Amino acid sequence: xxxxxxxxxxxxxxxxxxxxxxxxxxxxxxxxxxxxxxxxxxxxxxxxxxxxxxxxxxxxxxxxxxxxxxxxxxxxxxxxxxxxxxxxxxxxxxxxxxxxxxxxxxxxxxxx
Amino acid sequence: xxxxxxxxxxxxxxxxxxxxxxxxxxxxxxxxxxxxxxxxxxxxxxxxxxxxxxxxxxxxxxxxxxxxxxxxxxxxxxxxxxxxxxxxxxxxxxxxxxxxxxxxxxxxxxxx
Numbered sequence: 001x002x003x004x005x006x007x008x009x010x011x012x013x014x015x016x017x018x019x020x021x022x023x024x025x026x027x028x029x030x031x032x033x034x035x036x037x038x039x040x041x042x043x044x045x046x047x048x049x050x051x052x053x054x055x056x057x058x059x060x061x062x063x064x065x066x067x068x069x070x071x072x073x074x075x076x077x078x079x080x081x082x083x084x085x086x087x088x089x090x091x092x093x094x095x096x097x098x099x100x101x102x103x104x105x106x107x108x109x110x111x112x
Numbered sequence: 113x114x115x116x117x118x119x120x121x122x123x124x125x126x127x128x129x130x131x132x133x134x135x136x137x138x139x140x141x142x143x144x145x146x147x148x149x150x151x152x153x154x155x156x157x158x159x160x161x162x163x164x165x166x167x168x169x170x171x172x173x174x175x176x177x178x179x180x181x182x183x184x185x186x187x188x189x190x191x192x193x194x195x196x197x198x199x200x201x202x203x204x205x206x207x208x209x210x211x212x213x214x215x216x217x218x219x220x221x222x223x224x
Contacts, residue, residue, distance in 0.1 A: 034214070043116075043202055043217040044155075088155065099168050100145070100204075100215060102155040 003027050006089055006103030015112050019076040023089035023103045026070065030091040030101075033065050035074045038086045038105065047087075048074065079110045114139065116205045116218035123223045125193050133188045133221045135203035143167075143208025144186040145215065146178060149200040161186055162208045190223075198224050 006023045013019055021035075032051055036044035048063040050056045056063045062075040072091075076083055086105040117136040125131050137144050145168075146158040157170040161180035175194075180186045184205075190197055200222050204215040 036217070041222075043118075043219045046214060046216055049214050090155075099157045099160065099170065100147075100155075101157070102147075104154040 001026065002104075003101050004089065004091060004103045007106055008104055010107040010109055012109045012111060013079055015079060015081060015110055017079050017110075019079050019083070019108060019110075021074040021076075021087050021089075021106050021108070023072050023091075024070055025072075025091060025101075027091075027093070027101075028067070028070065029093040032092045033063070033072050034090040034100070035061075035063055036088040036090060037083075038088060040085075044088055079108075081110050081112045083110050084108055116203060116216055118201075118203055118218035118221050120221060121219065123221060125223065127193055127195060129193050130189065130191045131193060131223060133190075133201055133203075133223075135186045135188070135205075135218060137184050137186070137203075137205030138216060141205040141207055141216075142184050143206045143213070144180055144184065145204045145206070146186070146188050147202045147204065148172070149202055149220070150198075155202070158188065 004025045035048040037047050038044040050063050053065045053067045060077045064073040086107050088105045089103040090100045092100045119134045143162045145160040147155045149155045160168040164180045175191045178188045200220045202217050202220045204217045206213045206215045
């Protein structure tokens with residue numbers, strides 16, 4: 001079983017829809033949680049960064065962390081065709097290691 | 113502020129050869145991490161350097177090595193290339209002072 005599980009998709013939604021992307025994990029030591037967006041043939045771009053549990057909002061993006069359920073989510077409001085990309089979750093422990101564990105990514109297509 | 117710069121962007125090599133990839137982190141960032149991205153395995157951690165010292169290492173064979181210079185620039189070397197080494201190699205830069213600090217990726221080097 002992988003430490004971080006993420007549905008690969010593809011997920012197709014109409015423009016303007018609310019998108020929900022999720023990851024589950026097994027290591028209760030994870031404290032830092034990140035979401036990256038990766039366009040084809042580009043490097044991952046950091047979207048959201050959260051520490052421990054709770055919500056964080058940035059524009060159309062909201063990240064949620066539920067440590068009790070070992071579950072994190074990224075919500076995209078008013079989705080746009082330009083949001084079409086692969087979304088990667090990543091997490092790390094808080095013990096001085098800088099090893100990020102990534103999900104395999106969810107491919108999102110927003111249809112105009 | 114300049115982002116993370118990786119060179120070269122593309123490399124074509126044959127089995128048995130050696131390759132060196134370069135990464136220049138964001139100015140002021142002292143931590144550089146390297147990842148291998150393949151369609152089957154996703155992003156996998158190779159190693160992380162901070163102030164010229166390797167702080168963490170992933171589960172890759174000894175053919176994969178790296179180093180960091182006093183100006184925080186980092187190089188990754190793969191010796192005796194195998195077909196399975198074909199991948200996108202990404203480096204990430206972060207401040208590195210505390211565990212879990214935000215990591216910013218370069219565009220990657222695609223090795224074929």
